[in-house]
Amino acid sequence: MKPRIFDAHCDTVFELQEQKKELNRNDLHLDLQRMEEYEGYIQVFAAFVDQKSICGTCMNHCIALLERMHREIEKNSKQITLIQTAEDLEEVIEKQKIGAVLSIEGGEALEGNLAALWMYYRLGVRLITLTWNHANEIADGITQSRGGGLTDFGRQAVAAMERMGILIDVSHLSVKGFWDVAEMTQYPFVASHSCVKALCPHPRNLDDDQIDLLISRRGGIGINFFPEFLTQRPDCIIQDILRHMEYILCRGGDETVGLGSDFDGVEALPADMTGVQDMGQVVQAMLDYGFTQNQVKNIRFENFRRIFHETMRRSM
Incomplete structure (x- = not known):
């Protein structure tokens, strides 16, 4: 049996x-058949919303993806369980099952409407990536040349997410937006699928100050x-x-670094990987x-378990 895993994206x-295709078995990076080889597997499944490439409204697109995931979970209920509360999380861990946490990648799915947060919460969403690469009603994404931070609506949305127990995700967010989130929040937030800029200077990666802030905020x-x-x-x-994990560990990030594979959201993987089986x-x-054994346990599972547990305990 392979080790227990928590993958944040x-x-x-x-x-x-x-x-x-079907979640149970497919030729994508991830399916239930391969996840069952592990001693429990918790996966954050993102409903990806890119307003520049979809037909129809962002909200309708997002709801359709969430509905599809609900149908897959219901169809495969013996293998996978929807996690909506801290109690759900601990039960899945105890039973060594596959657990699904639903998320949204791209706050344009709210369409500038705070009431939409309540709807998505009721649909099981427990993490929202505030932006994809572009600007939306919440903030500018990392590729937006003006580099703006949170809008007035964005500040309202972030505050509401903290109250509701929806984890705030700053992957893809502008640098100014990152620091706006840091300034106005009191609970831990995450960069669910990001790397280290000092090792690879891609705009999507985090600089040392951002990494240190996330470490200090747990x-x-x-x-x-x-x-x-x-x-x-x-x-x-x-x-x-x-190397990216080690860099964060060396800055004191034993309780911060985890897995954010971005399976099925990337065009390629490292040459010695093909998917979740690896x-x-x-x-x-x-x-x-x-x-160390403790570092590995934290990275592969415990760090994101703690963060989601603490966030879900604040759930409505």
Whole structure:
């Protein structure tokens, strides 16, 4: 049996919808058959919303993806459980089952309406990535050249998310937006699928000040497996993932760094990976690299378990 895993981000539900595939078994990066090989697996499934590439409204698109994920969970209820509360989380862990946490990647799904937060909460959403790469009603994304921070609506939305127990995710957010979130929040927040800018100077990666802030706030950083975020070399291997983990650990991030694979949301993986079946290989590589048993346990599971547990305890 492979080790227990908590992965803070994948885009599998989007690909299931687009390619008309099934969660139980498919040829994507992730399916239930391969996840069942682990001693429990908790996956955050993102409903990806990019306003520049979808037909119809952002809200309708998002609801359709969430509805698809609900149908997949119901259809495979013996294998996977929807996690909506801290109690759900602990029960899934105790039973060593697969657990699904629903999230939204792209706050344009709210369409500037705070009431939409209540609706998404009732649909099971427990994390929202405030922006994708572009600007929306909440803030500017990282590719927006003006680099604006949170809007007035964005501040209201972030405050409401903290009250409701919806985890705030700053991956893809502008640098100004990151610091606005840091200034106005009191609870831990996360960068669910981001890497280290000092090791790979991609705009999507976090600088040292951002990393240190997340460490000091006991937030989370899920290391993304996309080669363009990991290295500037033409080749990329699992060891490059470990370099980013090690960098954060060396800054005191034992309780911060975790997994944020971005499965089915990236065009490529490291050369020695093909999907979720290789998560055990990543864990073994951490041990071979010299990480302590406790560090490995935190990275592969405990850090995001703590953050989600604490967030869900604030749920309405």
